[in-house]
Amino acid sequence: MGSFTSLKTSKRALGIGIVLIAAVVLVPAMASFQSINAIVNTHYVTIKSPIEGALDGFAKMPGQPIAQGEELVRISNTRFKESAVNEMEVEQKTLAERSLGLQQHLKNLQQLQKDLQNRVSVHRIHEFLRLEEQLAQAQSEKKAQESLIREQQLVVQRQALLVKENFISPAQNEAAQYALEVTQSRLDIFKARIRLLETEKQAVKSFVYLGEGRNDVPYTQQRLDDVRLQITEVAARLRENERRSADVQLQISKERESMAVSREVRMLAPSKGVLWRKFGSNGTEVVIGTDLAHVITCDNLFLDVAVPESSLGSFDIGKPVQYRLIGSTQWLTGHIHAVTGSGNNLQDMTLVAQLQREKKDARIFVKINAADLDNPQENLCFAGRKVDVKVPREWRPSVWMSRLSSFLT
Secondary structure, three states: OHHHHHHHHHHHHHHHHHHHHHHHHHHHHHHEEEEOOEEEEOEEEEEEOOOOEEEEOOOOOOOOEEOOOOEEEEEEOOOOOOHHHHHHHHHHHHHHHHHHHHHHHHHHHHHHHHHHHHHHHHHHHHHHHHHHHHHHHHHHHHHHHHHHHHHHHHHHHHHHHHHHOOOOOHHHHHHHHHHHHHHHHHHHHHHHHHHHHHHHHHHHHOOOOOOOOOOOOOHHHHHHHHHHHHHHHHHHHHHHHHHHHHHHHHHHHHHHHHHHHHHEEEEEOOOOEEEEEEOOOOOOEEOOOOEEEEEEOHHHOEEEEEEEHHHHHHOOOOOEEEEEEOOOOOOEEEEEEEEEOOOOOOOOOOEOOOOOOOOOEEEEEEEOOHHHOOOHHHHHHHOOOEEEEEEEOOOOHHHHHHHHHHHHO
């Protein structure tokens, strides 16, 4: 009888233990959702070749940490042609020689202009002095003729008195009158000559040359006007040539800058992170747009978690989530920042790792703080590591009743 009681007590204790174990296991599971189908994920940045050439200095290996601005690889284009710059330099040399020729031609024309101006000045002074002399001579002749007229007028008056007294014949009186008329006519000629000389003198002051045997504008003046036109034309050509030379020089400078960029490029790390993948090695020939490397940063880590779509109502944006790396005992906290259903099967090709999930699984994305992890940069930012995730459940009786009724019917 005693052994029977002892056996019964053991069974009761075993049953109570089983109930307690079930309670410990099931109650937390019913209080929160837990999934181990989750990974640490992030996006990578693709570094592409901006020029064609050969790779050099590509010593970093995938998985090694990199600092922001650190040189990852150099691309050298040894086959770069400088024909365009050579052609522009030949044109620049030609323009420089043309400028020297135009400057010398302009200098010669300016000297010729100066000589012609001296000639015109000498010609004007000489013409002015000649007219002054001729005018003075004409004035003197006019005065002499006026004196002769006065003398002949007195003679005519005396002759008229002598004719009245019959001392001379009328013919002698008429001869004296004829002589007076001739003298007056000569005076008119001198006056007309004086007016002509004064007109020519005034014209010379205005740089207009009149007179028999002379053009309105002397040959020297014509040459001077021609030289002025040539100077204007040559000066315009020289300015145009110098502007073209400046433009070509600017093109040469820009082309050389472009050549310097196209001849060799140093590819630098865009941010602090990890070299995730590399394509090629030293000596590899690449063309423009070739993928050189994938770089990830530990500042934008998140959890990629597969969950049943039927439970999406429990995963609100901003809701706290507990997680731990598989193999670790430390629980950390993140926050849901995106939710997507099972119908979204489009793959993001920039993700470092791809979550393996069932066809009906939905996904939630949990933002985590990389500073909570242990040396993430030395551990490939933990990208692709599986994690254990716990999310507090929200009990919704209406949902359970709806599922039960649909099952029963």
